[in-house]
Amino acid sequence: MNFGRQVGEIIRRQRELAALPMRQVAGMVGISGPYLSQIENGLRAPSDQVLRNLAETLGIPLDDLMDESADDDAAAEDAFKEVIKADPNLTAAQRRAILEVYSSMVAATRSQRQTRD
Incomplete structure (x- = not known):
């Protein structure tokens, strides 16, 4: 599908910069680890709410992800x-x-x- 490869890369980079394991971020956002992995790899499109939660959790301006x-x-x-x-x-x-x-x-x-x- 390849949706949001750039969005996924931004999320992954920010998670790694924060030194947070994928499972921890997924738990904080309220999603599964495999789902977060699919988002980071551009395989799944997150809902608007999941995108908001990820932005808030990782300290990324939501507008950056939405753009x-x-x-x-x-x-x-x-x-x-x-x-x-x-x-x-x-x-x-x-x-x-x-x-x-x-x-x-x-x-x-x-x-x-x-x-x-």
């Missing part, structure tokens, strides 16, 4: 769109339809996230 997360989201969206546009197995109409559905799903997810915040 990186937004950059990762934008890059993933662009990459997906480029793959669809370049697929020779799709007609122009199919490409437009997929991109429209994708864009509406992304907008709905963003709206839900903002409502939760």
Whole structure:
């Protein structure tokens, strides 16, 4: 999946700078060690609340993590769109339809996230 590799690296670096074991940080945040490992490796996207808890626990400004997360989201969206546009197995109409559905799903997810915040 590769979500948030930069976010995960920031979290790992800050945890290591604080000389905190992964299990301890996970416990402080209220998540499992394997889940934190997946976040640090960019394999899982943390919820907004987990991201807030990690930022608070590690003393990282939440905006720094959110900005990186937004950059990762934008890059993933662009990459997906480029793959669809370049697929020779799709007609122009199919490409437009997929991109429209994708864009509406992304907008709905963003709206839900903002409502939760």
